[in-house]
Amino acid sequence: MSEHDIFVKSVNRNTLSKQVIEQIVQLLASGQVKPGDKLPPEMELMEKLGVSRPVLREALSSLETMGVITRKTRGGTYFNDKIGSEPFSVMLALSIDNLPAIIEARMALELGLVTIAAEKITDEQLEQLKETIDMIADSEDDNYGVYDKRFHKIIALSANNPVVEGMIFSLLITHEKMDRLIRTRDREITVEHHLAIYHALKKRDPYEAFEQMYRHLSFVREKLLSYEQQWLENTTVLTSDPM
Incomplete structure (x- = not known):
């Protein structure tokens, strides 16, 4: 053709x-x-x-x-x-403006990957994870988005699974999409959550790794959805006809 x-x-x-x-x-x-x-x-x-x-x-x-x-x-x-x-990349392209769907897609991928990572992550990758946490803790003006992304990328790659390898790129895109929407960062909470995930992975405990990742992503989800709700409410007020 x-x-x-x-x-x-x-x-x-x-x-x-x-x-x-x-x-x-x-x-x-x-x-x-x-x-x-x-x-x-x-x-x-x-x-x-x-x-x-x-x-x-x-x-x-x-x-x-x-x-x-x-x-x-x-x-x-x-x-x-x-x-x-x-x-998955195609579906992500079609849903890029659907924030709840983007968040759920990221959660579905990361929760699965972190449990696999608990079994496969290397000592070197664990050291790299700890380095990203230290960089976040030492960051100035809470400008640590690049280290946050690196933390999650290391976990995804540590799963070392060729079948899901193609999804990791899409996972990072959902991370970037969500990261751009964050207005204020909570460095202490981020460090706390990342440390909890790190310790679970270091213990090679997939159940705890899942639980700690879920806690972290749930916190991010609630934060972003509250931003979206505020934006919708403000948009409604601005576009409403005067009485």
Whole structure:
């Protein structure tokens, strides 16, 4: 099939970028294109989808961040070869604005990975975990997001499981999405939670590791959802018609 012979529906004006993402992913789901195939040029996609260049580029940028596509300078845009084996990245791309779903996806992955990590984590990786905790504790102005991410990445990689390896990238994206939404950090609580997870892993106790990770992620979930609720309430007030 020619790279130009594709069929997509034009999108509505509401949530344009997300609808463009859905339409492009649908090309894969419907079999019109395959992993590794080249997408049509921007002008053709704009015409078929009925959107402006900024909207299309926003959608393509999101898909690239999710690992669904790769854009090459003067070489066009391609679906990634491994996308067929990484459907989680596609689902994440479609739900990137659904905060509760993003949080639950991260919890589902990390709670499973931390129990495996309790059995497989090496002494060297445990030392690396402790280093990240020390860096968080010593951070100035509570600017420790990079060390927080490193802590969770070490645990995920320590599971050393090729089947879930493709999900780790998506896990880190959910972490970044959530991290960007945090307005104020609780360094002492973060250190306390991370230490509890670290000690459980050091004891090679998957049950305690699960419990401590769940406590940590539940705290983060409640915090982020409260932010979202406040934002929704403020938006409602600002958009309400005056009496």
